[in-house]
Amino acid sequence: MSIEIKNDFGQIDISNDVIAQIAGGAAIECYGIVGMATKHQIRDGLTDILRKENFAKGVIVRQEGSDLNIDMYVIISYGTKISEVAYQVQSKVKYTITKTLGMPVKAVNIYVQGVRVTNP
Secondary structure (H helix, E strand, O other), X not given: OEEEEEEOOEEEEEEHHHHHHHHHHHHHOOOOEEEEOOOXXXXXXXXXXXXXXXXXXXXXXXXXXXXXXXXXXXXEEOOOOHHHHHHHHHHHHHHHHHHHHOOOEEEEEEEEEEEEOOOO
């Protein structure tokens, strides 16, 4: 599935995987995020942190009209305030997607899949 943008010059198709890569890259830059996880860790057999090329497995993009809804599955660093980290991720992802694609983001839903202790 992709998002279609029409303008005077033609049509632009943006894949959901591209949007997921952009959102995952923005989330990883936030303080307190260890990495991305899959939605169904047990079923997928993946309990590890997703690498950069697999961010699309940890991000679900849905389009409702001209708005985007993004679900993100993250692993947070132990000792950080989860609500504050989630708020920062929501803000950063919404800003990045809006600036990069020019499309409004209606919601960024954060699902914490785990907490990891990281070495300083």
